[in-house]
Amino acid sequence: MSDTNEQIQHTALYDLHVELDAKMVPFAGYQMPIQYPLGIVKEHLQTRSSAGLFDVSHMGQIRLRGEHAAQALETLMPVDIVGLEPMKQRYALFTNERGGVMDDLMVTNAGDHLFVVVNAACKEQDINHLREHIGDVCEIEVLDDYALLALQGPQAGAVMARLDSASKALVFMTAAKLEIDGIECFVTRSGYSGEDGFEISVHNDDARRLARTLLAQPEVEAIGLGARDTLRLEAGLCLYGHDLDSQTTPVESSLLWALSRPRRADGERPGGYPGADIIMAQIANGVERKRVGIQAEGRMPVREGAILMDEDDNEIGIVTSGGFGPSVNGPIAMGYVKMPYTAIDTPLFALVRGKKIPVKVVKLPFVKQNYYRG
């Protein structure tokens, strides 16, 4: 976790955010735009209908180099990195000895290195973790001088194709080196909005010019972290520190899909990561609680921390993310509930300001994911 005594930092786009009249707030040690004058709801709907540009430069970008970097990284996560083909990307999780999640991250096989993107609030911890456990096997380069821009939305593909036609070859979770307006970028077709989109790693020196080029496209508006949160929640995606934490395993988090087959008990390279025994036992025997979608009746948002109860007032879970979904046009939430309350349509109650609000377990995501798969 980040050191709160540290000086608050600025990303390379700080001046641009201020110029665009963003409302700036401290987030994970950085001054970040929570919203622009458009406002969270319109920024959210803009991203779902056209395209939005997000500054996510607060996230940690790391390169791992070395002949055995993939094998080394696999000792820290239940994910297949050895089998990750060149210029392909995969969602991954650092686990701890209890099988809990230390952080969730993206790993890309960039050919001569692995390109890793971790959460802002966890990056110091993650870098130390990498140095401590695999620092002797691979070279760990922290890209402090790189910005990360996310272009998300159904028009993102058209925008990128106009700027570099080579981007058309990219499908969801693949990567390429592109040149946009003469600027060298490392681009993955991914993001955290549930929409098609790209994440663009670019040197700080070029970041502002690239952002201006992207914002000059008629489809694109600047979008703040407020809408990023409502977009990811509608898409059913976890926010570390809220829906995922060091006390909760990926099996409990309903992230079984992220635990690669080759690393499971019957796979080619089973176990060999922190907490493997616990996680593999949970895959085999099940868990006592699980992450599910929660939808409230009516319009009152049910937020993080709300206790979930069954019809007999027994406490059976808790909401870990919740709010209002602008595309759903209603309250949406995710939380953890005990077995057997995880079944879709199970009626429950959320305790909000002392009142019992009727809710039910629903399927995630709340909106259809619109990834481009070619």
Added chain:
Amino acid sequence: MSTLKFTEDHEWVLTADDGTALIGITDYAQEQLGELVYIELPEVGAEVEKGDAVAVIESVKSASDLLMPISGEILEVNEELDGDPGKVNEDAMGAGWFLKVRMSDESELSELMDADSYHDLLEE
């Protein structure tokens, strides 16, 4: 004569000659909160004290309380806010009113700010 008063919590109180008052949040407050998505209003008839949290204002990001700027009995709530909380964003000082109360202690009004003082507060 009706008077318009303000609180440091960015609420307004519009008093009428008959001892009643309308209460809402200021335009500055709605701007700071952003788009409102839900407003929970109190029950008509409730006796409330100055400082009581009587309504909950939910924006996309957060929930905040409306604190009673004065004491009194709730005579009426703006039921239109139930289906259309955006009214507060559009017209915070008018159609976006929250409550009508019968004041129980009009001397409390002297503790509130007039329009000039409130504008000075916003300038700071």
